Amino acid sequence: MGAGGEVKAEVHARQVIVQGMLTGNISAGERIEIRKTGHVVGDLVAAAIAIEDGAFFKGSIDIVRDSPRQVGSAAVTQSVLGSD
Numbered sequence: 001m002g003a004g005g006e007v008k009a010e011v012h013a014r015q016v017i018v019q020g021m022l023t024g025n026i027s028a029g030e031r032i033e034i035r036k037t038g039h040v041v042g043d044l045v046a047a048a049i050a051i052e053d054g055a056f057f058k059g060s061i062d063i064v065r066d067s068p069r070q071v072g073s074a075a076v077t078q079s080v081l082g083s084d
Contacts, residue, residue: 003037016046025059 005020014029018038026032028046036054045062 003035 003019007021008023010024011022011026012028015031015033016026016028017033017035018026018040019035020037021039023041025042026040026044026046030046031048031050032044032046033049034040034051034055034057036052038052039056041058043059043062044057045064047064047066049061049063051057
């Protein structure tokens, strides 16, 4: 979305770059970027999120990690706990 754009909607995409005004939640499979001209009111869910200096953001952020990393971490924790 360009610097002059305005969107009121839920956004679901692989990558999202906001340069204008967006009201609604954003869910991205990979990355969300809010550029310095961006204005976002809503919740963000993605593996990576970048908010430039000067951007406006009001909402919550949820960083999602892919399943294999979580399973690996759980396995390491379980083996360490089991060795006591």
